[in-house]
Amino acid sequence: MQKIFTNDTNSPMYVRGQMIPPGEQVMLEVPDEAAPLAAAPLPTLAELVALELKKPVPELVAGFAATGDDALDMMAALEGQADKPRTTLLTALADERIRRADAKLTSDPL
Structure with missing residues (x-):
């Protein structure tokens, strides 16, 4: 052209x-100018969490440190709705939320 x-x-x-x-x-x-490539849509948090929940519990627990609070809450909600919820995962999620809340309380200056 x-x-x-x-x-x-x-x-x-x-x-x-x-x-x-x-x-x-x-x-x-x-x-000739090529048509711009359509960007693939980024996965939603719910989709990412659903993929993570396919992992075994020890692998999930090991990744808690890199997981945000919203993702932990969503994990607990989705796992709680599963046909056979893994109680060990639900307990680990509750423990992690308590640990984070405790860390936040002890780090906040009065």
Whole structure:
């Protein structure tokens, strides 16, 4: 595809390796513009938590430190609604929430 480039500046301009003197126009061959790639939608927190819940309990518990409070709450809610909720995971989630609350209370200055 050909495209016209105009140099409206007071200095030479370079486009695709060709100099365009000030005040001149040049028609150059340029590749056709490809349609922009559609960005894949990012997974929601619920989808990420649902994927995490497929892991074994020890692996989930080991990842609690890197998990946000909202994700922990959602984990507890989704696990509680499961056909066979894992009580060890529910207990570990409750313990983690208590640990975080305690850490927050002891770190807040009065």
